[in-house]
Amino acid sequence: MNAENTQVIQQCTREALAGELTFPEILGKLAHIGIERYHADYSRQEITYYLPDGDSVVIATPHPSHPTATEFSAPAVEAAVQQSQRNEHTYLDFILKTMSAGCVGYFVQITGRRVIYFGRTGESHIEHFPPAPISV
Template identity: 75%
Template sequence: MNAEKTQVIQWCAEGALTGELTFPEIVGRLGQIGVERYHADYSRQEITYYLAEGDTLVVATLHPTHAIGTVFSASEVEAAVRQSQRNEHTYLEFIRKTMAAGCVGYFVQITGRCVIYFGRNGDSHVEQFPPSPVEK
């Protein structure tokens, strides 16, 4: 992986944590450099990025530690997603809410245009990307 792609990935990870970048901006930018998917691991506080050519990069995403709920609640995860889509909270607040809902992490499938949230026991919830303005 070249230095430019590494820099873009690190910038996207930091931009999410600081609120400088929105999810659509992040996904768009990562897709432009060939990232197919990424995995946010709440327990390890890191995101692993997977590029189409097989390269990977792990980036630390230090966030406040919160207890992960023991029961996965797809409805609470969905509610947190909807709040994010309406810009009603920060990414750090999204992390807190989804962790409380029993989510241990998620996969963003950029090429598949969906996010898969999962819990401790294999529970999952899938969210399709909202249509872009061009698709409406």
Template identity: 70%
Template sequence: MNTDQIRTVEFCAQGALTGALTFPEIVGKLSQCGIERYHADYSRREITYYLEDGDSQVVSTPHPLDVTGFEFSAADVAAAVQESQRGEHSYLDFIRKTMAAGCVGYFVQITGRRVIYFGRDGDFHIEYFPDAP
């Protein structure tokens, strides 16, 4: 990744943690600089951003070390997503709620316009971007 792309992914990660940027703003900025997807890993407390050619950049995303639930609840993950879409909680609250729902991380597929949330046993839940089918 070039310097501008690295600055953008770091800016977006920080903006998510502080609440300065919304998910649509983050996706827009990342898409504009050539990022096609990213992986938020709750266990490692980091996000890996990927370019189309596979080049990547890892950014530390310190968040509370809450306990991840053992049972994956797609309904609880979906509820946390809906709260985010309505602006009812912060990104850190979103992390806490999805961890409690058994989520260990997620992939944002910017080009595919969806997010795949997954649990420790391979369970998953897919959320499409609001304007996508």
């Protein structure tokens, strides 16, 4: 990953953790630099961003320590997603709520326009992006 792209990704991560960027804004910035997908790993507190050729960069996403529920609750994950869509909480709040719902991480498929949230034993919940185009 080149230094310019890494800088954009680091800025997006910092601003997301600070509650300064919305999910659509982040998607727009990442799509603009060619990011195809990313994987947020709550246990490792990091996100791996990928270009279409497989080139990647890992960025730390420190958040408060919080236990992940044993049971995965797709309805609770969906409720947290809906709160995010309405700008009712921060990204850190979202992390804590989805961890409480048994989520250990998620994959954002920018080109596939979906997010796949998953639990400890492989349970998953898929959210599709709204139909509006991603813009910068």
